Amino acid sequence: MDLPWKKNLYVLWGGVFCTSTAYSMVIPFLTLFINKDLGVTSNVSFWSGLLFGMTFLASALIAPFWGSLADKYGRKPMLLRSGFSLCAVYILMSLVQNPYELLGVRILSGLLAGYVPSAIALVGTNTPEKHVGYALGIMATASASGSIVGPMLGGVLSKYIGYRECFLIAAFVVLLSAIIAWIGAKEENFDRSRTRSHVLDDIKEASANRPLMRHLGVVLIVTASVMVLEPLLTLYVLELGSSNEDASLSSGIIFSAVGIATVVAAPIWGKIGQKIGYRKTLMIGLLGGGIGNVLQLLFHNLAGFGILRFVYGLFFAAVYPGLNALIVKATTPAFRGRAFSLNQSASQLGNMAGPIAGGALGGVVSIPTVFLLNGALLTVTAAVLKFKQRKMPRTAHIMDESDES
Secondary structure, rough: OOOHHHHHHHHHHHHHHHHHHHHHHOOOHHHHHHHHOOOOOOOHHHHHHHHHHHHHHHHHHHHHHHHHHHHHHHHHHHHHHHHHHHHHHHHHHHOOOOOOHHHHHHHHHHHHHOOHHHHHHHHHHOOOHHHHHHHHHHHHHHHHHHHHHHHHHHHHHHHOOOOHHHHOOOOOOOHHHHHHHHHHHHOOOOOOOOOOHHHHHHHHHHHHHHHHHHHHHHHHHHHHHOOOOOOOOHHHHHHOOOOOOHHHHHHHHHHHHHHHHHHHHHHHHHHHHHHHHHHHHHHHHHHHHHHHHHHHHHOOOOOHHHHHHHHHHHHHHHHHHHHHHHHHHOHHHHHHHHHHHHHHHHHHHHHHHHHHHHHHOOOOOHHHHHHHHHHHHHHHHHHHHHHHHHHHHHHHHHOOOOHHH
16 A cells, blocks of 8 residues: 555654643743642642643543544554644633633643654554554654653743743644644555444553553653653752853753754654664663763763763653554554554553652652662663563564564
């Protein structure tokens, strides 16, 4: 079948970029918005954590339902549903008058999310098998690029035009993602005659798919691994000698270094995965990420720390394209939308658990120790995957490798 996979890839790259940009735009000023516009003067950190955490939790709980609809009605309708709904949500954010209203809207944001997993599922399902790794590697750069541009854009705009106006701009940006999908995306490899499944049946089917469940477990671990540093990075930048005035800028640059490395390396890892197998590139990424975390114990200045984070990102960029490709390989096209929605659930649980774990660990042990524990977690995860691979029956192992080649 001659699928328009390149057009879908370029179009949905733009859509995911817009969605990620809109989401990450509000991160730099959300806490300030709570404090200055909504009048919250006590427990500001609690409210900030709650607003982020409840969004992730709501998204994790609802994702299997959207996945079920995606495999019944198509991934493109889910792209449109999410894009237009999130546009309305950002408009509502610009109108809230107290933290309780904002909390309700943030929960609604989590419940209506789903653009990114639907886009990945559409690309994964409508791309020829020999190009899947490359396509998913390219898609991984869209979210990374959005996460680089969004905070910088939000930080600048919130300073010069105001917080509520930034929410309206975010609404316009995410509206673009819906329009892009509406006009440009085509879903041809889809059977619209299938009956819709039930979420509990989907979870049971996924539970019986041991490779899929293993991949979802790794998604949760690596997402939590990334997010565990979020509440600590600015504090660590201060420890390395940054001034209070420059700490936010310095930590933003260091976070961006990982994103830039992902943009550079993810497509390359996608192509490498097609040649040597996605499981191998995944393990390389996990080991590189683990070693990179441990090596951060040796750097005690901002420049060295930033360079090492960039190098860490070059290796860690192999992880998500590898995982997405393995999820494609482990599932049938009929189940793929639900599989990527379960993938989103695992990712959002990691997004929620990571900062909580980081904050808790930061209060008990030193920040360098958190890097050490984080590196050990990634290294152990790679070792467990290698051990599981060796325990596979020889015939299954040969089949598995031939599927990846």
